[in-house]
Amino acid sequence: MWSKIVKGIDTFSTKQGEITSMLILPLLGVVLYEVLMRYGFNSPTVWGFEMTGFLYGIHYMFGISYTDVKQGHVRVDIFTALAPKRVQAAIGALTTLVFFLPVFTCMTVWSFKYGWTSYQALEHNSTSWSPPIYPIKMIMAICFLMLLLQGISNLIRDLQVLFAKEEQY
Numbered sequence: 001m002w003s004k005i006v007k008g009i010d011t012f013s014t015k016q017g018e019i020t021s022m023l024i025l026p027l028l029g030v031v032l033y034e035v036l037m038r039y040g041f042n043s044p045t046v047w048g049f050e051m052t053g054f055l056y057g058i059h060y061m062f063g064i065s066y067t068d069v070k071q072g073h074v075r076v077d078i079f080t081a082l083a084p085k086r087v088q089a090a091i092g093a094l095t096t097l098v099f100f101l102p103v104f105t106c107m108t109v110w111s112f113k114y115g116w117t118s119y120q121a122l123e124h125n126s127t128s129w130s131p132p133i134y135p136i137k138m139i140m141a142i143c144f145l146m147l148l149l150q151g152i153s154n155l156i157r158d159l160q161v162l163f164a165k166e167e168q169y
Contacts (some may be wrong), residue, residue: 001063002156002159002160003116003160005153006153006156006157006160008152009069009149009150009152010069011130012146012149013065013066013068013069013080013146013149013150013153014066014067014069016062016146017062017063017065017066017069017070017164018066020062020063020066021059021063021066021094023055023059023062024059026055027052027055027056028058030048030051030052030055031048032050033045033048034049034052035108036050041147046128046129047129047131048121050127050129050131051131054131054136055058057136057140058136059149060094061139061140061143062143062146064143064146064147065143065146065147065149065150068147068150068151068154069150069153079091079142080083085161086161086162088161089157089158089159089161089162090158090162092154092155092158093155093158093159094161096151096154096155096158097155100151100155101148101151101152101155104144104147104148104151105148107148108141108144108145108148109146111137111140111141111144112141114137114140114141115134115137115138115141116138118133118134118137118138119134119137119138121134123137125136
């Protein structure tokens with residue numbers, strides 16, 4: 001059962017990362033359009049710079065759980081690199097329980113509160129373009145939730161290694 005949960009979360013993180021990586025295409029389009037308008041026609045847009053920030057921010061936030069499933073985040077593994085798999089799993093489980101889960105549980109809860117407050121006010125950015133920013137804040141909360149789920153998947157995987165029979169690992 002636990003392996004199915006891990007596989008499900010990992011598959012979801014991988015698929016959403018692959019799909020949302022395509023956000024680089026509209027980002028590229030906005031940047032190219034802005035550069036063309038600014039330097040080719042001396043007519044910069046009001047919205048180009050801000051849209052670039054929004055698209056890049058969304059692209060980045062969706063990438064955090066994908067990066068975690070692919071083990072691409074920075075790790076200080078000088079102490080564990082040569083250790084047996086069970087020791088690595090024990091340290092991974094301990095650091096996930098002590099550091100990761102409390103921090104990202106709080107980040108998820110607080111970001112949903114932050115996004116919900118913004119949604120209730122139908123918050124707009126205080127710029128001349130004034131786009132709504134509550135969708136961006138809700139996306140941020142969803143992305144923290146996806147990272148939290150990926151952390152739980154990593155914890156389950158570490159616990160499986162830690163408590164598995166000797167010959168499996």
